[in-house]
Amino acid sequence: MTSQEQTIEVSKFFNPDQILKDIGIEEGMIIADFGAGNGYMTFSAVLLVGSKGTVYALDVKKSVISHIRAEIKARSISNIKLIWTNLEIFGANPIQDNSVDVVLIVNTLFQSRKHKQMLMEAKRVAKPGGLIAIVDWKKESAPFGPPVDERVSIEKIKQISYDMELNKIKEFSAGKYHFGMVFKK
Template sequence: MIMNFSDPKSNVLQMGLREGMKVADLGSGSGHYTLAASGIVGSTGRVYAIDIQEDILKNVQNAAHSAGRRNIETIWGNFEKAGGTKLRDHSVDAIILSNVLFQLEHVEEAIHEIKRILKPQGILLVTDWAGAYEGMGPAPEQVVSEHKAEELFITGGFYKVKDFRAGPHHYSIVFTAP
């Protein structure tokens, strides 16, 4: 059986990324969103793949090398802690947060770190599971609904730009920083 999942490139295109932008993919995992953003921001841009799992970042490095992408930098970090991304204040134009919201233990701290590194009026893409799907994705009690995600980030000071279906099992919301 073939599963139809979210398409990182289609979702990243919804952000309005441009050549030369700096993007942080927080909780980058295997790097699908990192690679999608890398192709859009081009050789003058930069994508930071940040993950708490050091081993998985090696896979991102290998995928970047195989794809000939030299604009990807991997960072072993924890964005649930102040300074955990190891990036400077207001240093990125956009942030991708894909399939990690349901895993966060310290959401408020994560939102503070996102605000710290994102430039004013910067773009934030939040993509996550819309539900629990018989063993795919998070357990039912871990699912962060689209409404709850919107509430968390608006309470955190972000402005909602739009939302869209990010595939049959995911939602996406685009925000801007204050």
């Protein structure tokens, strides 16, 4: 399945382009896509940041990185940087502290039990005043998606973020089955 086909599949659940615009992604920004998966947010973000911006695509799975690398080559994109890393380990990824305008964590937290560690890593790389945007499955029954007990509640994310002194600036619906929140460092 190509990234375009995967983006169409994802768009059944939410609209990546609209979410990125709502977050405020602009030309020239530096974006980090934590848990890039098939790249649907990465490839949408790179169109918005343009040639003057950079998108880091980070994932723990080598197969994911290889897939995105092939798409980058096929599309002749030069401003997506791939990073194979464990986002649950503070400081494990090579992105410099305080260097990213927006950290995206989309459909990633439900796959982890170390939510605080992942958010600490997002906070580390975000610039002062930078944004951390989270989109994930609502913790309610749905005809598909991960089991409800694997989903992270909005309340838990709010509490972790509050404890980390992140300021919630926006909460939004990211589709029928997803929630969205934006925090400022």
